[in-house]
Amino acid sequence: MGNFTPSRLRRVRLVDRLVAGGITAGGSLVLLAVAFLMVFLFAQTLPLLGGGTARPQSSATAPDAPLLAFEDDFREGVIVLGADGVLHSARLDGAGRTVPLEGARPPLREAVLDAAGRLLAIRDAADEVQVWAVRVKVGWESGERRLEPTARPLLRRVGAGLGRLLAAGGDVDAPVVVAATASGAAVLRGSADAVEIRLGTPAAVAAISRDGRELWLGAARDLSVFRLDGEAFSPALVAAVPLRRPPTAGALLLGDTTMLLGDAGGEVTAWQVVAGAVAGTRMLDAAAVFTGNGPVVALAPSPRDKTFLVRRPGGAELAHLTSRRVGLELPSFPADAVQAGFSPRRDGVFALTAARVVHRWRLEVPHPEATAGTLFLPVRYEGFTEPEFVWQSTGGSGSFEPKLSLVPLVVGTFKGALYALLFSAPCALAAALYLSQFAPSRLRTVAKPAIELMAALPSVVVGFLAALLLAPVLERHVVGVLTAFVVLPLGVIAAAAAWEQAPLAWRRRLRPRGELLLVVGALAATLATVAAVAPTVERVLFAGDFSAWLLASAGVTYDQRNAVVVGFALGFAVIPIIFTLAEDAFSNVPPSLVSASLALGATRWQAARTVAIPAASPGLFAAVMTGLGRAVGETMIVLMATGNTPILSLSPFDGMRTMAASIAVELPEAAFGDTLYRVLILTALMLFAMTFVINTAAVLISTRLRKRFGRLAA
Amino acid sequence: MNDAVRFRLEALTCRYGPAAAVHGVTLDIPAQGVTAFIGPSGCGKSTILRCLNRMNDVIEGFSVGGRVLLDGEDVYAPGFDPVELRRRVGMVFQRSNPFPSSILDNVAYGLRLHRRPTRAELELAVEEALRAAALWDEVKDRLDASASSLSGGQQQRLCIARALAVRPEVLLFDEPASALDPISTARVEELVTELGKRLTIVIVTHNLQQAPRVADRTAFFLLGKLVEYGPTVQVFTTPAEEQTEAYVSGRFG
Ligand SMILES: Nc1ncnc2c1ncn2[C@@H]1O[C@H](COP(=O)(O)OP(=O)(O)OP(=O)(O)O)[C@@H](O)[C@H]1O
Ligand SMILES: [Mg+2]
Numbered sequence: 001m002g003n004f005t006p007s008r009l010r011r012v013r014l015v016d017r018l019v020a021g022g023i024t025a026g027g028s029l030v031l032l033a034v035a036f037l038m039v040f041l042f043a044q045t046l047p048l049l050g051g052g053t054a055r056p057q058s059s060a061t062a063p064d065a066p067l068l069a070f071e072d073d074f075r076e077g078v079i080v081l082g083a084d085g086v087l088h089s090a091r092l093d094g095a096g097r098t099v100p101l102e103g104a105r106p107p108l109r110e111a112v113l114d115a116a117g118r119l120l121a122i123r124d125a126a127d128e129v130q131v132w133a134v135r136v137k138v139g140w141e142s143g144e145r146r147l148e149p150t151a152r153p154l155l156r157r158v159g160a161g162l163g164r165l166l167a168a169g170g171d172v173d174a175p176v177v178v179a180a181t182a183s184g185a186a187v188l189r190g191s192a193d194a195v196e197i198r199l200g201t202p203a204a205v206a207a208i209s210r211d212g213r214e215l216w217l218g219a220a221r222d223l224s225v226f227r228l229d230g231e232a233f234s235p236a237l238v239a240a241v242p243l244r245r246p247p248t249a250g251a252l253l254l255g256d257t258t259m260l261l262g263d264a265g266g267e268v269t270a271w272q273v274v275a276g277a278v279a280g281t282r283m284l285d286a287a288a289v290f291t292g293n294g295p296v297v298a299l300a301p302s303p304r305d306k307t308f309l310v311r312r313p314g315g316a317e318l319a320h321l322t323s324r325r326v327g328l329e330l331p332s333f334p335a336d337a338v339q340a341g342f343s344p345r346r347d348g349v350f351a352l353t354a355a356r357v358v359h360r361w362r363l364e365v366p367h368p369e370a371t372a373g374t375l376f377l378p379v380r381y382e383g384f385t386e387p388e389f390v391w392q393s394t395g396g397s398g399s400f401e402p403k404l405s406l407v408p409l410v411v412g413t414f415k416g417a418l419y420a421l422l423f424s425a426p427c428a429l430a431a432a433l434y435l436s437q438f439a440p441s442r443l444r445t446v447a448k449p450a451i452e453l454m455a456a457l458p459s460v461v462v463g464f465l466a467a468l469l470l471a472p473v474l475e476r477h478v479v480g481v482l483t484a485f486v487v488l489p490l491g492v493i494a495a496a497a498a499w500e501q502a503p504l505a506w507r508r509r510l511r512p513r514g515e516l517l518l519v520v521g522a523l524a525a526t527l528a529t530v531a532a533v534a535p536t537v538e539r540v541l542f543a544g545d546f547s548a549w550l551l552a553s554a555g556v557t558y559d560q561r562n563a564v565v566v567g568f569a570l571g572f573a574v575i576p577i578i579f580t581l582a583e584d585a586f587s588n589v590p591p592s593l594v595s596a597s598l599a600l601g602a603t604r605w606q607a608a609r610t611v612a613i614p615a616a617s618p619g620l621f622a623a624v625m626t627g628l629g630r631a632v633g634e635t636m637i638v639l640m641a642t643g644n645t646p647i648l649s650l651s652p653f654d655g656m657r658t659m660a661a662s663i664a665v666e667l668p669e670a671a672f673g674d675t676l677y678r679v680l681i682l683t684a685l686m687l688f689a690m691t692f693v694i695n696t697a698a699v700l701i702s703t704r705l706r707k708r709f710g711r712l713a714a
Numbered sequence: 715m716n717d718a719v720r721f722r723l724e725a726l727t728c729r730y731g732p733a734a735a736v737h738g739v740t741l742d743i744p745a746q747g748v749t750a751f752i753g754p755s756g757c758g759k760s761t762i763l764r765c766l767n768r769m770n771d772v773i774e775g776f777s778v779g780g781r782v783l784l785d786g787e788d789v790y791a792p793g794f795d796p797v798e799l800r801r802r803v804g805m806v807f808q809r810s811n812p813f814p815s816s817i818l819d820n821v822a823y824g825l826r827l828h829r830r831p832t833r834a835e836l837e838l839a840v841e842e843a844l845r846a847a848a849l850w851d852e853v854k855d856r857l858d859a860s861a862s863s864l865s866g867g868q869q870q871r872l873c874i875a876r877a878l879a880v881r882p883e884v885l886l887f888d889e890p891a892s893a894l895d896p897i898s899t900a901r902v903e904e905l906v907t908e909l910g911k912r913l914t915i916v917i918v919t920h921n922l923q924q925a926p927r928v929a930d931r932t933a934f935f936l937l938g939k940l941v942e943y944g945p946t947v948q949v950f951t952t953p954a955e956e957q958t959e960a961y962v963s964g965r966f967g
Contacts, residue, residue, distance in 0.1 A: 441774040592811035596873070599769060600824035600880060601801030610823070611813065 038688075045682040048675075052365030054318070054330050054349065060090045060358040067111040067122075069352040071343040072136040072147050078350060078358045079136060079149045083107040085124065087134070087149045090358065099149045103156075104130055112177075114168040115252060115301060116210060117344060120151070121168040121177045129159035129188060131168060131175045157188050169208025169215075176228065178206040178215065185217050187228065187235060197226065197235055205250030207259060214238075216259045216271075218247040223261060223284060225273060239273055241284035251299035253306055253321060255401065257382040258287065260308060260321075262296025268310055270321055274385050287380055290319050290326050298339075304346040306382075306401060307368050311340055316351070320368040322379060322401060330361055367675040375406050375679065391646035391657065393666055393676050404679050406686070408648040412656030413687075416638050417631035419567030419652065424574040424631075425624050431575075432582035432623075437594075437608045443516065448583065455576035463640030466569030471560050471641065474568075478546045478558070478653075480534030484527060491526030492519060550653065559655040561643035566656070569641045570631050578627040585619020586612060618705035625698030629691045635660040659683045720745040720884060720914040721766060725780035728761050728938075730773070735761050737938045738780065748910035750929030750946065751918045754961070758938040759918045763886050766916065767803035768796040784884075801828070803884040804877035809893050810869035812861035812876070817853050820861050820872055824880035839879055847875035848905055867898025874905060885909060887917040891924065903928050922962060926950050934958045 004012075062069065065083035072079070077091040085104040089097040105125040112121050113134075120132045130153060137148040154175050163180035170176040170189070177188040184199035185206060197203075197217065205218040208228075215226045215235060224240035249262035259271045270288040275281070294312035301308050306321035313335070318328040330349060333340075337359075340351040351359045373379070378387035381403055389407040394400070431451060435444045474481055499518060542549035547558035589612045597607040613620070635658075643655030644665065663680050670677035721743035728736035736758040743749050751759040764770045765782050768789060781788045789799050801824075812820050821840045825831050831839070840857070844850040849871045853864070861872060870890060877885055887906065891899040906928045909915055919925050925932050926946055933943040934957075942949055942958040953959045 590811070592807065592809065593813060595769065595772075595807065596811045596813065596876075597823070598772065599767065599800055599805040599807075600827065600876065601797055602824075602827050603797050606827055610827075615814065 041681055041685050041688075045678055045685055048367050048370050048678050048682060051325065051328055052318075052363070052368065054328060054361045054363050054365075056331060057348070057360040057362050059360055062090065062352060062356040062358050063088045064356065065107065066338070066352055066354075066356060067108060068113055068339050069350060069358055070113060070117050070134075070136075070341065071348065071350055072138065073344045074138065074145065075343050075345075075348050075360075076138075076145055077147050078360075079134075079147070080352065080358065081108070081111055081120070081122075085122075087151060089136075089147050089149050091147065097146075097148065099151055101130070101132055101151050101153075103153065110165055112165045112168050114170075114208070114210075115254075116303070118172065119154075119168045119170070119175050121165050121175075123159050123165055127159045129155075129157045129162065129165070129177060129179070131155035131177055133172045133175075155188070155190075157194070162186055162194070163202060166203060166206035167208050169210065170212025171210075174212055176208050176212045176215075178203070178208060178217070180204070180206075184219070187215065189228070195235060199224065205247045205261065207250055207252035209252065209256035211256070214256060216250065216252060218243070218250050218259075218261055220246040223247070223259070223271060225259075225284065239276075239282045239284045241271070249296050249299045249311075251301045251308060253301045253308060254303065255306070255382060258306075258321060260299050260301070262299050262310065264295040266292045266294055266296060266312070268292070268296055268299065268308075268319070272382060285385070287382075288321060288324055290324070292317070292326065300341045302342045302346045303344055304342075305368060307342075307346065307365065309340060309342065309349060311337065316340060316349075318349075318363075318365065318368075322369050322381060323371040323374050325368065325371055325373075328365065332359075334359055366673075367678060369402065370404055370675050370679055375404060375682070377405075378407075379403070379405060389648045391662070393679075394669070402676060404675070406659075406679070406683060408646045409657060409659045409662050409683060410686070411648055411650070412642070412646065413632055413658040413660070413690075415563055415650060415656050416566045416570055416642065416658050417628055419563045420570035420574050420631040421624065421628055422571075423567045424571035424578060424627060427571070428575045428578035428627070429582050429620060429624070432579050432586055432620075433608060433613070436583055436586035437612050438604060439516070451579050452576050454572065455580075457573075459573055459634065459636040460640070462569050462573055463637040466565055466572075466637065466641040467561060470568060471562075471565045474565055475547075475558070475560050477534065478564075479538040479542065480530055481564070483534055483537060484530045487530055488523065488526050491529075492522050495519070495522035495525075547653075556651050556653055558653045559643055559645070561641055561655050563652045563654065563656060566638060566641050567652075569637045570634055573634060573637055574627040574631050577630050578623045581623030581626055582616070582620050585616040585623060588619065589615040618702035621705060622698045622702040625694055625701075629694045629698070632658075632694065633660055633687060633691050635664050639664055659687045663687070718745040719743065720785065721916075722783040722786075723762070723765075723780065724783065726762065726765060726782060727779035728758065728765060728770070729775075729777045729779075731775040735938050736765075739935075739938075739940045740780075741933060741940060741943060743914065743916060744931075745914050746910075747930035748906060748915040748917060748928050750925040750932045751916065751935060752920075752922070752925050752932055752961070753935035753941075755920075757935040759935055760888055762935075763888055763916060763918050764805075766884070766886055767800045767805055769800070769805060771796055801880055802882055803886060804880065804882035805886045805888070806870070806873050806877055806890050808889040810866060810873050812864075812869050812872050815861065816858045817861050817864070817872060818857040821875050821879050823876060828880075840875075843875040843879035846878050846909070847871045848901065848908075849875055865898070867894050867901060870894060870898070870902060871905065874902075874909075878909075882913065884914040884916065887915065889918050889920060892920060899924075922964065934961060936961075 060078045062080045063082035067081045067083055069078050069080040077089055080088045080090055082088055083106060085101045085106040085108050087099040104122060107125055109123045118133060120134045122130050133152040133154055135150045137150055139146045139148055166178045166180055168177050174190060179186050180202045181196060182202060184197045185203035186194040186196050188194050199219040201220040203217045203219050207216045213229045215228050217224050222240050222242045225238040226235040227238055228235055245263040245265050247261040248264050251260045257272055260268055262268045268290040269286050271284050272287045273282050274285045276283040294314050296310055296312060298311040299308055308319055310317055310319055315333040316330045319326040334351055334353045336353045336355055337351040338354050342349055348363050349361045378389050380387040389405040390403040391405055391408045392403040435447055538544060538546055550556045550558055593611045594607050597611045638658045639661045642657060644657045644661055645655040646657035647654060663684055667680045670680055719742045723739050723741040725738045725740055726736060727734055727738050739762060753759055765778060770776045778790055782790055818840055821843050822836050825839055841850060864872060891902045906915060906917060929946045932946040932949040934941045934949060936957055942953055942955045950962050
C-alpha cells in the first residue's frame with residue numbers, strides 16, 4: 001500500500017478518468033439512442049394529428065363558355081370542355097391542345113361527367129344526348145410530358161322531351177345516363193328505349209354506381225334507390241325515404257354505398273341502404289348529418305377515399321364521412337364557380353369559373369380517416385347500423401375502407417395480460433412463498449433454477465406449443481381443465497384440513513419432505529378425480545358438448561385459440577419473472593423477523609402470513625406489475641396462440657389480437673408513411689407508454705409500501 | 715426456593731449435518747433463578763439454548779441425539795408440538811428484532827396468534843408485559859408509534875415485553891445485551907434479574923462481568939462439551955477445572 005509513487009498515482013488516476021469517461025459515454029449513448037427512438041416514433045405519429053392543408057396553386061385559363069373541367073393524373077394541366085364542343089387541354093405553361101368532339105353540334109347546352117371521370121354526357125345544340133369515353137393519355141415528346149385528351153363516341157340518343165342531364169355512370173361498354181323529366185327521371189342505356197321512372201316530381205339529383213347497376217334519385221320530397229340490372233332493364237325500387245328538404249346537390253361516395261344529399265338548409269346527409277325491420281327488406285338510413293353555414297350548392301366525391309367537397313355560396317370545404325370531420329376550408333374559393341372537383345389522385349382540388357379561370361389547390365390531407373374519434377371511439381362505418389369498435393386494416397377491394405379502432409387491440413392486450421396474470425400470479429407467488437419459506441433447502445436448490453429456466457424457453461416455442469398442442473387438447477377437455485382450476489386449490493386445502501385432523505404423531509414423522517409428498521399426492525388425486533369425472537360433468541351439465549352448450553345457452557362461441565390458451569401460454573412465460581422477483585422479495589425478508597415470530601409460538605404459516613408476506617409485499621407487488629408489463633408487451637406467444645382476431649370481447653373463449661401482435665403482423669406490410677403505418681407506430685408508442693406507466697406505478701407503489709412496511713432491525 | 719427441575723438435558727448431542735457441535739451434554743436447569751451459559755465463541759452455547767425451544771428445527775440438516783426434558787417431557791418426542799413448546803419457552807435474541815409495526819402490535823403479536831383477544835384484554839396484557847419489561851413509562855403515550863422509533867435498548871426491552879406477553883414459563887436470552895450501550899445493558903440486566911424471580915431464565919453471555927451480575931448458576935462450555943456447572947460464585951471464584959479457571963480469568967479465547 002505504501003509504495004504509491006507519484007507516477008503510479010498518476011497512472012491510476014488516468015485509468016480512473018478513462019474508465020469513468022468511457023462509462024459515461026456508453027451510458028449517454030444508450031440514453032441518446034432511446035431518446036432518438038422516442039423522437040422518431042413520435043415524429044412518425046405526429047401527422048395523424050393535423051387535419052391537413054389546402055394551398056392555392058397557379059391557375060389556368062379556360063376557353064370561352066366553359067362547361068366542365070377535369071384534371072389528369074399528374075396535375076400537369078386541366079382539360080376543359082367548352083360550349084364549342086372541343087376539349088381544351090390547358091397546360092399550365094400555356095401550351096395547349098384541343099380535341100373536338102366530332103359530331104357534337106355547338107353550342108353544347110350542358111354536360112356531365114361520371115364519378116370516375118371516364119364518361120362524358122353532353123346535350124348538343126340539336127338536343128341530341130351523346131356519351132363519350134374520355135381519357136387523358138400522357139405521352140413523352142422531346143423529354144417533356146404531353147397530355148393528350150382522347151374522346152370516343154359511345155352513344156347518341158334523341159334528347160327531346162328530356163329535362164336536365166343529372167348523371168352519367170356505368171362503364172364504357174354499357175354507359176348509363178339519367179336525365180330529369182317532368183314527373184321523375186329517364187334512364188338511357190344501350191340501344192333500348194329510355195325508361196321513365198315516375199317520382200311525382202322532377203328528379204333534382206341523381207347518381208349512378210360505378211358498375212352502372214344502382215341508381216339513386218333525389219326529388220323534392222324523397223330519395224329512392226333503384227336496381228338497374230336484368231335483361232329487361234326495368235328499374236326495381238330497392239328503398240325510398242321521405243326527405244325533410246328538397247335536395248340541392250348529391251354525390252355518391254367511393255364504394256357506392258353512401259349517397260350524400262345537400263340541401264338549402266346547409267345540411268349534408270349521408271344515406272345508406274340498411275336491412276329493414278322485416279327480413280329481406282331494405283331501407284334507407286341517415287348514417288350521418290354534416291351541418292354548415294349556407295345552402296349546399298354542390299357536392300363532389302373524392303376518387304380515392306371517403307372525403308367530399310361541399311360547395312356553398314360563401315366558399316367550399318372538405319369533409320370526411322368516416323371521421324365525421326368537417327371544416328378544412330379551401331382558401332379564396334371563387335364565388336362564381338360553375339364546377340369543382342378533385343384531382344384523380346385526390347392530391348388537389350380545382351374549381352372552374354364562368355370567368356374562364358380554373359383555380360387550383362394543392363391538398364395535403366394525408367390521414368383524413370384517422371382522428372382521435374376514429375381511433376378511440378365507436379365509429380359507424382359503411383355497412384354498419386351502429387357505431388362500433390373495429391380493427392380491420394386491410395380488405396379485398398380497392399374501395400375498401402380501413403377500420404382502425406385501437407380499442408379492440410388495447411382491450412385484447414389487457415385481456416390477454418389479465419388472463420395470463422390470473423394463471424401465473426397465484427402460481428408464481430405461491431411457488432416463491434413455498435420455496436423461500438417452507439421447502440427443504442435441497443428442493444429449493446433444484447426448483448428455483450428449474451423455474452428460472454422456464455424463462456430461457458424461447459417464446460416462439462411456447463407460442464407454438466400453445467397453438468398446436470395446448471389449444472386442441474384444451475378444446476377437447478375444456479370442462480376438465482376449467483373444473484381442475486376450481487377443484488385443484490380446493491383439493492389441496494381439503495387435504496391440508498384433513499392433515500390437521502391427523503394424529504400429531506403421524507404429522508411429526510412426515511415433515512418437511514412429507515408435506516411436499518402429501519401436496520403432490522393431493523394434487524395428483526384431485527387431477528385424477530377431475531379427469532375421471534369431467535366427461536360425466538360435461539354430459540350431465542352441458543349435454544355432452546361444452547362448446548355447443550355455450551353457444552346455445554349463453555350465445556358465446558368457442559374459439560380454439562382463446563384467452564384461456566393465451567392465459568396458460570403467456571402465464572407460462574410470465575411465471576419465471578414473477579417468481580424470480582417474488583422469491584427475491586421473500587429472501588430479503590430479514591430472517592430475524594421470521595425467527596421472532598416462530599419464537600413467539602407462530603406456526604410456519606402464521607409466520608409467513610403475518611411477517612414474511614407483509615414484509616415482502618412491496619416486492620411481490622412489483623413482481624406482479626413487472627409480470628403485467630411483460631405480458632402486455634409479449635408478442636410471439638400472443639401472435640401464435642390468440643388466433644389474432646381483433647374482436648372486442650372479454651369472453652375467455654374468444655380469441656383476441658394484442659397491440660404487440662398487430663404491430664408484428666401488420667407493420668411489415670404497411671407502406672411507409674401511410675395511415676396504417678402511422679397508426680401502428682402510434683400503437684407502439686401507446687404500448688411503450690403503457691409498459692412505462694405500469695412499471696413506474698410498480699416502482700412508486702412498491703416504494704410507498706416499502707415505507708409503510710419499512711424494514712428495521714436488519 | 716423451589717428446587718424443581720425445569721429442563722433436564724440428557725446426553726444432548728447436536729449435529730449440523732455430519733459435524734457435531736455439542737457432545738453429550740447432561741445438565742439440569744432448575745425452575746427458579748437465572749442460569750448463564752458461558753464459553754468461548756463457537757463452543758455451542760447458542761446451539762444448546764436453541765434446543766430448549768427447538769428453534770434449531772428450521773435449520774437444514776440439524777439433528778439431535780439424547781433428550782431434552784421440559785418438566786419431564788421430551789420436547790423432541792414425535793408427539794410434542796414445537797409451536798406449543800415455543801409458547802411456553804420464549805426467546806430474546808442477540809439483536810433486537812421488533813416487527814416493523816407499532817409498539818402495541820409488537821407486544822400483541824403473540825397474543826393474536828392463538829386467539830382473538832378483545833381490545834380491553836389486549837390493552838391489559840400489553841400494559842402488563844410492558845411494565846414487566848420496564849418499558850411502560852417510556853412508551854405509554856405512544857403505543858401506536860412505530861417500533862423503529864425506539865432506541866436500541868428500548869427495542870430490546872420491547873422484544874422482552876413481546877416475549878413476556880404470551881406468559882411463557884421459560885425465557886431464553888442469547889446475548890441480549892451484546893449490541894447495547896452500558897446504560898441499556900444495565901437496564902436489561904436488572905430486568906433479567908427481576909424476571910428470574912418469576913420465570914426460568916437461561917442467558918447466554920460473552921460478558922464475563924455480566925454472568926456474576928445476573929446469574930445464580932453458570933455453565934461453562936468448551937468445544938461443545940460441558941466443562942463445569944455450578945453456582946455462579948463457585949464457578950467464578952473457585953472453579954474445579956483448570957480450563958474454567960483459565961477462561962474466567964480472561965486468559966482464554
Ligand atoms: N446453522 C449452522 N450450520 C452449521 N453449523 C453451525 C450452525 N450454527 C452453528 N454451527 C456450528 O456449531 C458450533 C456451535 O455454534 P454456536 O452458535 O452454538 O456457538 P456459540 O457458542 O453460540 O458461539 P458464539 O458465542 O460466537 O455465539 C460452531 O462450530 C458453529 O460453526
Ligand atoms: Mg451464540
